[in-house]
Amino acid sequence: MDDQDRIIQGMACDGDFRVIAAQTTVAVETAREILDLSPVAADALGRAMTGSLLLARLLDKDVRNQYVSLRFEGNGPLGTVIADAGVSGGVRGFVANPVPQDPALNVEAAIGNGMLSVVRGTPPAGKPYTSKILLGGKGISTDLTRYLMRSEQIASAVLLGVLNRRDGVAAAGGIVIQAFPHATEEAISAIEQRIKEAPPLSTLVEKLPIEDVVATVLHGVHYKQIDAGYTVPVKYTCSCSRERALAPIALFGESDIREMIEEGGTEVICQFCGRKYAFTPHDLLALTAKHDA
């Protein structure tokens, strides 16, 4: 298996369509290991992570540090599902209840009905921009397609897939195909036909490198990958730090902090990467001093 996760870009139908595709198998398997995901949770989060990477690239306007955060708040057994990705290929995720009682659920049922928030920002400049749409119950690909149409006025097709095998995630990836306004009716229907006939994406990703996966899905229409210099490596990475871990504790009331001090300190575990941050009574005393000030 080809084990270098990456994002590639290309053009289809003489520039009528932009194509961005991601192979995310290793990143999703890493998430499964760190977060102890059940197969359905790995499927849901893997799709969300891949979608956030594709959107970060798609919505990039030559800003090198744009990020996209997808937050699914459904009433299904997984609870909140979060995926964060940056334009440079870093991605991380979180699932509130990674092991639902019914292991046979599909992703739609496991997420349920509710809201999808899409946050995008370009730190350190400006405020992040948030859009919310109702989850349509037809899967993450469909929700992201609707988001792109409604909030970004981008006509697109989004394909996402994750393949679980007995020993973990065997394949994960996605493709977003953006139709430019000058795309002809004929080209649009040709692309739609290819998408409709495409085999499940995850089974293609298991067998082929992502370049060949895209070529297989778009067989018969003119497709050309953009210079491989635009290829971005993908990696599961977390931006947590000691300072950020301490910030929520500072919001506790004084009596709660005193209790932690009497217990000999406290520990914060990052919900995205599992890193542990230990705070001594001395660290916590500094917080109460701030309260007093």
Ligand SMILES: [Zn+2]
């Ligand atoms: Zn972390």
